[in-house]
Amino acid sequence: MFISFSEAETFLRNCKDAVIITHQTPDGDCIGAGFGLKDILAELGVRSRVVCSDPFPARYDFMTKDGAGEDFEPQTIIAVDIADVSLMGKYEEIYGDRVQLCIDHHISNKDYAQRTLLRGEATAACEVIYDLAKFMGVKVTRHCAMCLYTGIATDSGCFKYDCTTPRAHEIAAEMMRSYDINFARINRYMFDVKSLGRMKLEGYVSEIMEEHLDGKLAIVAVTQDMMKELGITMEELEGFAPLTIQLEQAEVGVLLREREDGVFKCSFRSAWDVNVSAICQTLGGGGHAKAAGCTMEGSLEEVKATLIETVRKALSE
Ligand SMILES: [Mn+2]
Missing domain, CATH: 3.10.310.30 (Diaminopimelate Epimerase; Chain A, domain 1)
Incomplete structure (x- = not known):
């Protein structure tokens, strides 16, 4: 079932002990969305853990270095940037049939979760999550801003692809102005540095x-x-x-x-x-x-x- 921002807000404000699933072969958007949402949940007093079927690549360390979260038996199952359960890899079997909330931007989303917050026109899942945080009035920390910026930058090919929305540019501007993120360093690691x-x-x-x-x-x-x-x-x-x-x-x-x-x-x-x-x-x-x-x-x-x-x-x- 597709839901609105206010329904997603109600759900997040009432959830506890959440596991946040990112897709296999993780990219900047699902990692940014996972760790950005983890920060937002922490502001709400909800503990959470980010999981992925594959290891997070080293270049995303600045998002993941504080750890994916504590070990606890989750009561809330959330998926980010995942259009289809099969993209969960090994987590499909564990959580695939009981995802309570999916936050996504893929038009092809299969609506497999109990609730899906889908904005098909968004550049990145991180764009949806940032707008949700603003809608909810939740504080966005600098770390959270860096995570969400990274997802928008990577899914838009550094604001170059056709999928780049005006909103993506506005959010990037807000990130620079309000959160003092090191965007040049992030983009260097996302786009220029290679082995x-x-x-x-x-x-x-x-x-x-x-x-x-x-x-x-x-x-x-x-x-x-x-x-x-x-x-x-x-x-x-x-x-x-x-x-x-x-x-x-x-x-x-x-x-x-x-x-x-x-x-x-x-x-x-x-x-x-x-x-x-x-x-x-x-x-x-x-x-x-x-x-x-x-x-x-x-x-x-x-x-x-x-x-x-x-x-x-x-x-x-
Ligand atoms: Mn994405």
């Missing part, structure tokens, strides 16, 4: 990038063997998807990453008009019109063939 392995991989990725469908589809496929050879992890590859649509002519770009179990995680990007969320939905995934994803099974060649055919159909529509 030597990753820098080398960028060169490699350019080399292995393929053009299909008269250059309208760019594919980069990275297998487990390649990751091992270059000493790079799945998480370090996060953020490579946008590189695919830097290619001149490309309308759709896909980054394929082979997981340890052999399944391919496919991250789609659209340069302009093609709705990649619709494409991913036909493949069992989802997301936004310009950034979406799915998983695909089979050999690399089979996966690529299916992918090319699916995108070819979408382009001819």
